Amino acid sequence: MDRSFPEGRRQLVADVSSATHGDLRLTRISKSYGDFTAVNDLSLTIPEGSFFALLGPSGCGKTTTLRMIAGLEEPTVGSIHLGETDITTKRPYQRPINTVFQNYALFPHLTIFENIAFGLRRRGIKDVSEDVNKVLELVELPHLAQRKPTQLSGGQQQRIALARAIVNRPALLLLDEPLGALDLKLRRQMQIELKWIQREVGLTFVHVTHDQEEAMTMADTIAVMNEGEIEQMGSPADLYDNPGTAFVANFLGQSNLIKGRIEGSDGENLVVDLFGQKISMPKNRSHAVDSSIYAGIRPEKFRISLVGTPTRGNILTGGRIEDVSYIGVSTQYQVTMPWGQEVMVFEQNDDGVPPFDKGDEVVISWEPNFTFALRGDDDVEAGLEVNPEELDEE
Amino acid sequence: MNKQKDATIPTIPFNALVSRWFGRNLIRIYAVLGFTYLFIPVLYTFAFSFNDSGKSNLVWKGFTLDNWKNPCGAPEVCTALGNSIKIGLLATIFSTILGTMIAFAIGRYAFKGRSSSNLLIFLPMATPEIVLGASLLSLFLVFHINPGFWPTVIAHVMFCISFVVVTVKARIASLDPRLEQAAMDLYANEFETFRRVTLPLVAPGIAGAALLAFSLSFDDFIITNFNSGTLKTFPEFVYTSAARGIPAQANVIGSAMFILALLIVIAAQFVGRRVKVSK
Numbered sequence: 001m002d003r004s005f006p007e008g009r010r011q012l013v014a015d016v017s018s019a020t021h022g023d024l025r026l027t028r029i030s031k032s033y034g035d036f037t038a039v040n041d042l043s044l045t046i047p048e049g050s051f052f053a054l055l056g057p058s059g060c061g062k063t064t065t066l067r068m069i070a071g072l073e074e075p076t077v078g079s080i081h082l083g084e085t086d087i088t089t090k091r092p093y094q095r096p097i098n099t100v101f102q103n104y105a106l107f108p109h110l111t112i113f114e115n116i117a118f119g120l121r122r123r124g125i126k127d128v129s130e131d132v133n134k135v136l137e138l139v140e141l142p143h144l145a146q147r148k149p150t151q152l153s154g155g156q157q158q159r160i161a162l163a164r165a166i167v168n169r170p171a172l173l174l175l176d177e178p179l180g181a182l183d184l185k186l187r188r189q190m191q192i193e194l195k196w197i198q199r200e201v202g203l204t205f206v207h208v209t210h211d212q213e214e215a216m217t218m219a220d221t222i223a224v225m226n227e228g229e230i231e232q233m234g235s236p237a238d239l240y241d242n243p244g245t246a247f248v249a250n251f252l253g254q255s256n257l258i259k260g261r262i263e264g265s266d267g268e269n270l271v272v273d274l275f276g277q278k279i280s281m282p283k284n285r286s287h288a289v290d291s292s293i294y295a296g297i298r299p300e301k302f303r304i305s306l307v308g309t310p311t312r313g314n315i316l317t318g319g320r321i322e323d324v325s326y327i328g329v330s331t332q333y334q335v336t337m338p339w340g341q342e343v344m345v346f347e348q349n350d351d352g353v354p355p356f357d358k359g360d361e362v363v364i365s366w367e368p369n370f371t372f373a374l375r376g377d378d379d380v381e382a383g384l385e386v387n388p389e390e391l392d393e394e
Numbered sequence: 395m396n397k398q399k400d401a402t403i404p405t406i407p408f409n410a411l412v413s414r415w416f417g418r419n420l421i422r423i424y425a426v427l428g429f430t431y432l433f434i435p436v437l438y439t440f441a442f443s444f445n446d447s448g449k450s451n452l453v454w455k456g457f458t459l460d461n462w463k464n465p466c467g468a469p470e471v472c473t474a475l476g477n478s479i480k481i482g483l484l485a486t487i488f489s490t491i492l493g494t495m496i497a498f499a500i501g502r503y504a505f506k507g508r509s510s511s512n513l514l515i516f517l518p519m520a521t522p523e524i525v526l527g528a529s530l531l532s533l534f535l536v537f538h539i540n541p542g543f544w545p546t547v548i549a550h551v552m553f554c555i556s557f558v559v560v561t562v563k564a565r566i567a568s569l570d571p572r573l574e575q576a577a578m579d580l581y582a583n584e585f586e587t588f589r590r591v592t593l594p595l596v597a598p599g600i601a602g603a604a605l606l607a608f609s610l611s612f613d614d615f616i617i618t619n620f621n622s623g624t625l626k627t628f629p630e631f632v633y634t635s636a637a638r639g640i641p642a643q644a645n646v647i648g649s650a651m652f653i654l655a656l657l658i659v660i661a662a663q664f665v666g667r668r669v670k671v672s673k
Contacts, residue, residue, distance in 0.1 A: 070579060071578075071579075072575050072578070072579070091578070091583070092575070092578040092579050093578050093579070093580075093581045093582055093583050097579075098579055098580065099575075099576070099579045101572050101575070101576055101579075102572075103570075103572070105570065105572040105573050105575070105576040106576075107573060107576070107577070107591060108573075108595070109594045109595055118577070118580045118582070118590075119580035119581050122580060122581035122582045122586060123581050164580070168580070168581070
C-alpha cells in the first residue's frame, strides 16, 4: 500500500481535527462488582493529543477503565475529568468521547453512510453529507457509502467504525481492541494507518489492547495494567529497556531474571553478585528497595562466546548450550548456567559466524548499561502465564 | 502415458443404475409425497369453493363462480368472519404490545423473580386448551362478566402473549448489546437508542410474533367456544354448520385465508432474500 499519504488526504484530515478540550484525568478510580475489584485506586492523566495505550492481559481492568471513560460504566469511587469538566456521572451521550468497539458494532440495519451520519444526526446536525463524505475519503472507502455493514470485509468494517467515531471530532477517541479480529497482515497495515490518522488529526487516542507489539508500535505512552492497577507507565522504549516489575519485564517481550545481591557501589554503578560472579549496573536502573534483587537482561542484549574467546562488559562464565533454535534473522539459545537456571540468548545472524552447537561450553556477556534490577521479592513468574494469542476472544 | 484406445468401457449393471437413480431421487420422491399429503385437503377445500352446491357442499355438482362472487351469500358467514377478524386484530395488538414489553423485561433486565416469570410464561402454552377455556369461563362468571366479545378478546390476548414473548425474546437474545452501547456512545439518548437501533433490529421478531398471534387467535375454537357466549366466530360457525352441511362460502373464505397467508409468506421470503443478498 502507498504510505506516502497524498496532500489531498492530508487536507481531509485537517478538516476533521477537533477543538481543544484538555487532558483526561482519572483520579483514584475504583470499580467493584460485588466482591470482585476490576479496577483498584487508579490515577492517570492522559495528555491531550497523545496516543495512549492501556496494555494488559485479559481481566486486568483495562476494558473496564475504558468503559468508565466512555460512560458505559460508572466508577464505584473516584472521579473523571476532561479538562476542567467533571464527567464522572455523565451519560455516554453527554460526553465528547467516541469509541471504536471491539468487533466494530456497526448498525446492521443502516447503510454505511447512515452509520457514519448517526452521531451527527443525533446532535441535530442537518446537513451531514459533506462531513460523512469527507471522512469516507479519509478512510479511502467512499464507494461503499450505500452498502450495508455485512457486505464489507473485516478490514473495511474496521475503517468504517473508525470513520463513524472520528466524524464527530471527539475530544477523545477510545479504541477497544480494534484490531483483534483482523488477520496479522491487515493488523500491521491498520496499525500504521491508525498511527498516521492519530498524528494528523491530532485527536487523543486511548487504545486498549492485550497485544504488546501493537501497543509498542502505535502508542506514545503505555500504561501496563495488572489486576486492576497500573504496573508501570512510560514510553515503549522506557518500558522495554527498563521495566520496573517482573510482570512488565515478562509481559513486554522476554526477560532473563537472575537472583542476585547488591554488594556495594562504584561511582554511578552498583556492584552486584550473581551466584558468586560480580557484575556492575547503573544505579538509576535499579527498582530494588534493599540489597536483594533480580538482575534483568533482555535475551537479545546477551552476547554468547566460546570459553577462551575475549569478551567485554559484564561476564557470566560456566554456561552450557542446552538447545539451539535457528529462526532465520536470529538464533535462539537456551543456556544452562552453573546454578541450574536456563537463560535465553538471541543472537543476530549478521556476523557470518556459524551458530554454536548444543553442548558447547560458553561465556555470556553484555553491556552493563542494559542491566535492570527488580525487587528481590518480586514474582519472577508474573506475566509469564499469559499467552496473548489465546486472549483474542475475550 | 499411453491411452488404451481399444479397451472397451465396462458397462454398469442395470440394477446398479436403478439403485443409483433412487439414491439420487429419493429425497425428491419423499418431498413430493409429503407435499401431496399436506396439500390434498387444501386443494379439496379450494376446489369445493367452486362447487355449485346448493345446501350441502359434500358432493360435486358442477362448477360455478357464484360463491366467490358472493362470499357473504350464506347466512351468518360474514358476521362470523367479521367477529373473528375483529377479535384477532384486537388480540394481536394487545398481546404484541404486552408480550414485547415482557420479552424486553425478561430478556434485558435482571430483577427478582425473573427466572420464575420466564417459566410462568410457558404455562399457558403447556396447559390443555380445554382446561384454560373452562377455567377462564368460571373466572369471568365469578366476576359477573357475561361471556361475549370482550371476554373472548381477553382470553385470546392471554394465550397469545406467551407465544409473542417467546418469539420476541429469541430475537432480543440474538441482539448484540454493543449495538445499543454504540448508539449511546454516538449521542443517542435512551429513547433515541430504542427507536433508532433496538426497535428496528427487533422489529422482524415482533412482526413474526404478531402474525403468529393473529393466526392463533383466528384459528382458536376451544377457548373461544367457552367464552364467546352468543357471539359466533368463524371457526364456531364452521363447526356448528358442519351438522347441517357447510356452505361453499366457508370454503371460499378458507381458501382466501390460505391464499393470503401464502402471499404473506412469499412476501416475507422475498424481503428475507433481499436482506440476505445485501449481506
